[in-house]
Amino acid sequence: xxxxxxxxxxxxxxxxxxxxxxxxxxxxxxxxxxxxxxxxxxxxxxxxxxxxxxxxxxxxxxxxxxxxxxxxxxxxxxxxxxxxxxxxxxxxxxxxxxxxxxxxxxxxxxxxxxxxxxxxxxxxxxxxxxxxxxxxxxxxxxxxxxxxxxxxxxxxxxxxxxxxxxxxxxxxxxxxxxxxxxxxxxxxxxxxxxxxxxxxxxxxxxxxxxxxxxxxxxxxxxxxxxxxxxxxxxxxxxxxxxxxxxxxxxxxxxxxxxxxxxxxxxxxxxxxxxxxxxxxxxxxxxxxxxxxxxxxxxxxxxxxxxxxxxxxxxxxxxxxxxxxxxxxxxxxxxx
Amino acid sequence: xxxxxxxxxxxxxxxxxxxxxxxxxxxxxxxxxxxxxxxxxxxxxxxxxxxxxxxxxxxxxxxxxxxxxxxxxxxxxxxxxxxxxxxxxxxxxxxxxxxxxxxxxxxxxxxxxxxxxxxxxxxxxxxxxxxxxxxxxxxxxxxxxxxxxxxxxxxxxxxxxxxxxxxxxxxxxxxxxxxxxxxxxxxxxxxxxxxxxxxxxxxxxxxxxxxxxxxxxxxxxxxxxxxxxxxxxxxxxxxxxxxxxxxxxxxxxxxxxxxxxxxxxxxxxxxxxxxxxxxxxxxxxxxxxxxxxxxxxxxxxxxxxxxxxxxxxxxxxxxxxxxxxxxxxxxxxxx
Numbered sequence: 001x002x003x004x005x006x007x008x009x010x011x012x013x014x015x016x017x018x019x020x021x022x023x024x025x026x027x028x029x030x031x032x033x034x035x036x037x038x039x040x041x042x043x044x045x046x047x048x049x050x051x052x053x054x055x056x057x058x059x060x061x062x063x064x065x066x067x068x069x070x071x072x073x074x075x076x077x078x079x080x081x082x083x084x085x086x087x088x089x090x091x092x093x094x095x096x097x098x099x100x101x102x103x104x105x106x107x108x109x110x111x112x113x114x115x116x117x118x119x120x121x122x123x124x125x126x127x128x129x130x131x132x133x134x135x136x137x138x139x140x141x142x143x144x145x146x147x148x149x150x151x152x153x154x155x156x157x158x159x160x161x162x163x164x165x166x167x168x169x170x171x172x173x174x175x176x177x178x179x180x181x182x183x184x185x186x187x188x189x190x191x192x193x194x195x196x197x198x199x200x201x202x203x204x205x206x207x208x209x210x211x212x213x214x215x216x217x218x219x220x221x222x223x224x225x226x227x228x229x230x231x232x233x234x235x236x237x238x239x240x241x242x243x244x245x246x247x248x249x250x251x252x253x254x255x256x257x258x259x260x261x262x263x264x265x266x267x268x269x270x271x272x273x274x275x276x277x278x279x280x281x282x283x284x285x286x287x288x289x290x291x292x293x294x295x296x297x298x299x300x301x302x303x304x305x306x307x308x309x310x311x312x313x314x315x316x317x318x319x320x321x322x323x324x325x326x327x328x329x330x331x332x333x334x335x
Numbered sequence: 336x337x338x339x340x341x342x343x344x345x346x347x348x349x350x351x352x353x354x355x356x357x358x359x360x361x362x363x364x365x366x367x368x369x370x371x372x373x374x375x376x377x378x379x380x381x382x383x384x385x386x387x388x389x390x391x392x393x394x395x396x397x398x399x400x401x402x403x404x405x406x407x408x409x410x411x412x413x414x415x416x417x418x419x420x421x422x423x424x425x426x427x428x429x430x431x432x433x434x435x436x437x438x439x440x441x442x443x444x445x446x447x448x449x450x451x452x453x454x455x456x457x458x459x460x461x462x463x464x465x466x467x468x469x470x471x472x473x474x475x476x477x478x479x480x481x482x483x484x485x486x487x488x489x490x491x492x493x494x495x496x497x498x499x500x501x502x503x504x505x506x507x508x509x510x511x512x513x514x515x516x517x518x519x520x521x522x523x524x525x526x527x528x529x530x531x532x533x534x535x536x537x538x539x540x541x542x543x544x545x546x547x548x549x550x551x552x553x554x555x556x557x558x559x560x561x562x563x564x565x566x567x568x569x570x571x572x573x574x575x576x577x578x579x580x581x582x583x584x585x586x587x588x589x590x591x592x593x594x595x596x597x598x599x600x601x602x603x604x605x606x607x608x609x610x611x612x613x614x615x616x617x618x619x620x621x622x623x624x625x626x627x628x629x630x631x632x633x634x635x636x637x638x639x640x641x642x643x644x645x646x647x648x649x650x651x652x653x654x655x656x657x658x659x660x661x662x663x664x665x666x667x668x669x670x
Contacts, residue, residue, distance in 0.1 A: 001336060001462055001463065002459070002462045002463035003463070004414065004463050004464060004465055007411075007414055008414055008415055008438035010463060051654050053650055053651065053654065054654070076342075079339070079342055079522075080343055080522050084441075084443055087650070088423040088424070088648055088649070088650060089423070089443070089646060089648035089651075090646070091648040091650055091651050094525060094646035094648070094651075095651060095659065098525040098526075098527050098659040101524055102524065103342065103343035103524050104522070104523070104524060104525050104661060105442070105444070105451055105454075105455070105522055105663075106419075106443040106444050106646075106661070107441060107442055107443065108419055108424070108425045108441040108442065108443040109440070109441050110424070116440055116441070119440075123458075123459070123462065124337070124458070126462075127336055127337045127458065127461075127462035128336065128337035128338070128339050128345060130339055146650075187415050187438040187440055188438065188439070189436055189437065189438050189439060190432055190433040191433075192433050311424060311429035311441075312424065313423055313426040313429070314423070315388055315422070315426055315481075316426050316429075316430060319386050319388065319389070321430065324429045324430065324433040326439060326441070328440075
């Protein structure tokens, strides 16, 4: 059952278990400080395929298959998978998963997709016996040509620009199992403070993360010090600074606990990453590669995972629209 | 609680109630045989806005607000809304819902979106107290220029082509209430039989509908005669014929019960609609405008609503890919 402890916050009496997780990243992500954490670092950015879209689909499929295999399961043991990605019509997901024969519910939350998928998988596992998967991916080359410019134009990147990671993450959640457990989740609202610069998504997303984290602390009575870490997905350097400022305005200091997957993914100066990494696969792979093993071992006891998504659309940007954002929150615990 | 009665079929002990529903359509849809059923027929295809995308966002927002108002509720009473649409990055949803301040989980299932949203809202309402909304929309002019050609090109349509409806539907689902009730749901799998013609989506989607309906009948032991109607979303004339053939191959005759929202929406010959209507808003508005009132009154006792989505992507089509499809099923009942 889902115990509602706020308008949009659910706590689990029988905490679902994240029984398996898998991560895949590209070469550049593998050369970053977390390179040793990921299950697979693929040197070939085409993943053996002809087009970037086929490459991303292949990466997602392999990551999902790997997570299922690590759980000692087969694809037919999965009751449902929640998955989506950045590419129009969630192309990478539809084409990546079509051969796996797994009941499928498509989701769209831009870079918050992993949090949304894990939230839904956890709610289903808490309400019903079974095994539920979540997955997402992003690929630098599919995203650049869709959202910005074809790579061959050699466009200049602004200091606030983030680098869409070539990465994928997948989890399997079950009603029964061992740590990591999901203690609670909180569904975010769409927040839009009027940022119109498509090269400054961190600033667009920070208010959504602030809104969701504040709501969760209010709904539960937890304080930041109850967590070993409060992890955002892909705010990057610019958005992370803004998040701390926004929280401080409400007298909430998360500076000791805050970490951001987009900042962690790269050695930002040495790898010339401007504001850091982004993309659905960034927070998904850092969650699955870096954080979940530490929760499993008990090195981390309690964490908030609040992936953030900029619901940016080139068509809307061309019409002068600002960028709405959303952030969903998962409270993951060792005990 | 969700009682799992198959790999991907869930039955509800305490059936959630669809406490409210609302539908909006454009002028052409209003001139069709169902014109009198819809809450709003809007003559202005721009919905008072400057661009088609703004028009669709406005239509979706008004439809959601109307459904909430008809339930005697306010937007802040809604615990979460599940919504998505056809436009890249689910633009219409993000921009349409951003001012409503409702916790939001984005979904993507192409024309199956209403079934996916109602499925998720029902599962949440069955597992937790609260009010959950689902909504979707489509607009002829946003879809044509994104998926096919800008309208001003005056392109010719093939006989198998469907007409993307300008339409929107929204429901509010609660753990407590009166008929219509949701008795059970079934999550579809991605099915791809190799159709590559983007102007023949009915043929691409029929195998997904057949797969999901067959699975549901097998999981529950129901036969087609247990239902007053078995309703698909947007197969159109071509896809509907194929669905009956595919079911017949497995000795299941649904010809007496089958109805298709894409066929029902228009007077196909008189309105020159080729294979019929399509678009997320087609099955959503026909469900909310035509079917749910009949279930409420008891004129229909049991129905299957199996909206179908062609997960077609222009980028994938350009790469020679076939069209994967998915169909999710909702069993709606008067008692």
